[in-house]
Amino acid sequence: MPDTLPTYLRVFSIPTPFPVGPVNVYLAEGDDLTLIDVGPRFEPAREALSAALAERGYALRDVRRLIITHAHSDHCGMAAEVVDASGAAVLTHSLNFPLLADYEDERERRLAFYADLMRESGMPPEEILQVDRLRRGMGRFAGPVKPTGALEDGDTVRLGDEDWRVLHTPGHAGGLICLYQPRRRLLLSSDHLLRDISSNPIVEPPEREGEERPRRLVEYLAQLRRVAELPVDMALPGHGPFITDVPGLVAHRMEFHEQRSRRVLESLQDSPRTAYDLSLLLFPSLDPVNRFLAVSEIIGHLDVLELQGAVISEVRDGVRFWSKAAQ
Numbered sequence: 001m002p003d004t005l006p007t008y009l010r011v012f013s014i015p016t017p018f019p020v021g022p023v024n025v026y027l028a029e030g031d032d033l034t035l036i037d038v039g040p041r042f043e044p045a046r047e048a049l050s051a052a053l054a055e056r057g058y059a060l061r062d063v064r065r066l067i068i069t070h071a072h073s074d075h076c077g078m079a080a081e082v083v084d085a086s087g088a089a090v091l092t093h094s095l096n097f098p099l100l101a102d103y104e105d106e107r108e109r110r111l112a113f114y115a116d117l118m119r120e121s122g123m124p125p126e127e128i129l130q131v132d133r134l135r136r137g138m139g140r141f142a143g144p145v146k147p148t149g150a151l152e153d154g155d156t157v158r159l160g161d162e163d164w165r166v167l168h169t170p171g172h173a174g175g176l177i178c179l180y181q182p183r184r185r186l187l188l189s190s191d192h193l194l195r196d197i198s199s200n201p202i203v204e205p206p207e208r209e210g211e212e213r214p215r216r217l218v219e220y221l222a223q224l225r226r227v228a229e230l231p232v233d234m235a236l237p238g239h240g241p242f243i244t245d246v247p248g249l250v251a252h253r254m255e256f257h258e259q260r261s262r263r264v265l266e267s268l269q270d271s272p273r274t275a276y277d278l279s280l281l282l283f284p285s286l287d288p289v290n291r292f293l294a295v296s297e298i299i300g301h302l303d304v305l306e307l308q309g310a311v312i313s314e315v316r317d318g319v320r321f322w323s324k325a326a327q
């Protein structure tokens with residue numbers, strides 16, 4: 001990794017139990033010792049974070065602030081423990097509040113939403129149960145923590161002796177934030193932009209019951225364009241190596257998503273299909289959790305295509321069928 005980070009900023013690689021591998025946790029030294037993300041609630045992560053802090057001469061109790069980029073357990077799972085040890089303030093986008101503060105209830109709400117959505121997408125009931133069981137098992141890698149302040153788009157946070165601007169970049173998660181330092185042209189990109197993995201903008205329930213479901217892939221693509229227009233020399237992501245060619249990587253990702261949307265559209269040539277059927281066509285053999293992620297991804301592309309007027313859908317007996325719109 002290049003050594004062009006500000007002297008007050010460190011990156012720690014913290015292990016996770018997830019296929020994505022380790023998560024990057026950032027430490028900003030200065031008046032308010034700040035962690036940006038913490039890692040999952042997972043013993044190897046706990047040990048690695050304590051050891052990394054100790055190497056800089058700190059203990060968990062010295063942390064004054066915790067900035068959480070989004071409420072996925074690989075990034076926020078250990079937050080409650082850090083707060084218990086330190087009394088640190090917890091700052092994040094307000095859209096992350098429910099999943100952080102009301103962890104159990106919000107998880108139940110989301111699991112019910114996903115079960116309904118998968119049913120509507122044509123997933124067989126036994127597979128829905130499997131996904132539900134596996135997702136429930138992942139619950140242990142995080143726990144409830146109360147945010148103490150909100151970070152909204154355009155806010156600034158002081159790291160070291162510099163102001164960083166908060167960018168709300170919904171997509172991978174609705175509440176995802178990046179931090180941007182314009183003078184240094186540095187972007188803390190979290191999972192909005194990863195060098196070696198295309199971040200999956202996972203479908204999410206509306207904030208409040210009765211509202212329309214957010215179109216995460218549509219939002220994600222808009223936020224990718226926004227980030228590509230910023231002057232950025234280096235992006236510091238939530239996983240994997242630093243990124244030195246942000247516009248090039250964004251162009252590559254946009255092309256990838258456009259190609260997928262085209263493949264989804266081509267798969268609708270002959271007959272109407274469900275999102276689940278489309279996922280089987282595009283990704284024939286997957287385990288249940290990856291099947292769920294594939295269906296979620298297909299729904300994202302159908303959202304994009306629907307907005308372009310390229311596809312239409314119809315619900316029959318509770319199952320949604322997609323077809324190509326008449327030209």
Ligand SMILES: [Zn+2]
Nearest residue numbers: 072074191238
């Ligand atoms: Zn992540």
